[in-house]
Amino acid sequence: MRTMIDRAVRPVRLGVPAVAVLLLSGCAGGATPGTAAVAGDARLTVEEVQQRTQSFIAAYPDVMSSGVTTGQVTAITVQNFITGVVVEKAAIDVGVVATPTQIDDFITERGGLAEVTQLTSGAGVPPDPALVRGEVRTAILQQAIGTEIAGRGAADEEIAAATNGALTAAADGLRIQVNPRFGTWDGATVLGSSGSLSTTLAELEADSTTTQG
Secondary structure: OOOOOOOOOOOOOOOOOOOEEEEOOOOOOOOOOOEEEEEOOEEEEHHHHHHHHHHHHHHOHHHHHOOOOHHHHHHHHHHHHHHHHHHHHHHHHHOOOOOHHHHHHHHHHOOOHHHHHHHHHHHOOOOOHHHHHHHHHHHHHHHHHHHHHHOOOOOHHHHHHHHHHHHHHHHHOOEEEEOHHHOEEOOOOEEEOOEEOOOOHHHHHHHHHHHHO
16 A cells, blocks of 8 residues: 655645635744644644654654655644644534544445554554544545535535535634744645645545555
8 A cells, every 4th residue: 555645645725815824933923832733723732743743753664764854744744633623614614524433434444443544644644543533534524525515426526626615615714823843834735845745535545546456
């Protein structure tokens, strides 16, 4: 299975040029010290980013030896946090949910937690069951959002467009702040020192299927 995160990827474009993007510097409106990122009312701490980054590096040394930098891992860690918050808001707005049973079924259908953990490593997710399940939850919600809007039986392109539209609307009402220590928020993705590292579980799964075939 292909799990490298330094390959070319297709980011989830939130398409939010109107989002208020603030850098957490000394003049960033009294941002809380120790904050890596803020999205709406949710906060990701510097300590959480450091712990997740260290966990990822320890678990996947082959990825790091391939040229991926610590800065890139921290950037995608922040990206995953922001994406999760935006998707949660969009799901509430649209009226869809992801139940624990749906998450369990998703994992089982894809070979179990170990297999999905390996899959999500391609999105920079460390092998923490809670974080892996969170990534799965986000994937389920994204699909449900697009299907709810576009309708069952809609083409993949229509579902993708509907999902992105909902994410844009959800993100537009969020205050998103990123500590420049961990990357730069461009209104759609968190950019590390070597560029964007954003992808989705669905894209990783498709890439894995293509590679195995």
